[in-house]
Amino acid sequence: MRISIPPTWRTRVDRYRLKATRCRDCGRTGYPPSELCRFCGSRNTETVELIDERAKLITWTVIYNAMDGFEERRPVIIGILETLHHKTRILAPLTDVLPEELRSGMEMEPVLRRITEEGESGLINYGIAYRPVLKKVEQ
Template sequence: MRFSVPRYWRERHSYYRLKAAKCLDCGRVTYPYTERCRFCGSSRVVEVELVNEKARLLTYTVIYSAGEGFEDKKPVVIGIVETEESKARLLARITDVDVEELKTGILLEPVLRRINEDGESGLIYYLIAYRPVLKTG
């Protein structure tokens, strides 16, 4: 995963807050934010943030051949999650989990994770990842 520095910098707040578009006509939520609803085409959308919502793991894949810059972090788990309230679906890194304990349907929460560092610019990249909600008691 690699981003151009200007693009990442310009969009960093939407990465951190998971900025999405809620449609005022059909009520569905599109992530990432778009000015037109992905489901019904309406342009009556308002900005919502998904970063305070927990999510369920719908499906996932485990990547054992990690790319450049990720050699020390494999395997990498990428999942499709659905947020609890908005029912928005997004592709996200799943973190802090043993691959053996992964299963669909588990409850996850968003967490800011450092993913990479750009040697030239000195910019450190962060993205929202999802980790399992720890059971208490």
């Protein structure tokens, strides 16, 4: 029996570290990583990781009618965030938060979350999601 390895497995390291491409010419950082700078087309780029960076929430959308395999996670919230240091836009699911708690500009941090489990194979896909940074309440 031949087992095919899904693309998610081959790219897992990059996805878990949130690797991105920083351009040495224009200084901007694009995610996901690419060979050329997506802003100016330069090949003078380097790889950076965004996994340790917090991000601010720009906007989001709430999906109540989630696709198969995501039923238990309804509603699914997908956000657009901008990392605080590299100022990179990232499209990612949001977690540990209710839609009514979301505010644009709120600070969030990346966490590793189980995204799907593929039936009988038991293969579990993990991915990065963002959750609100918990702030201590002053008394």
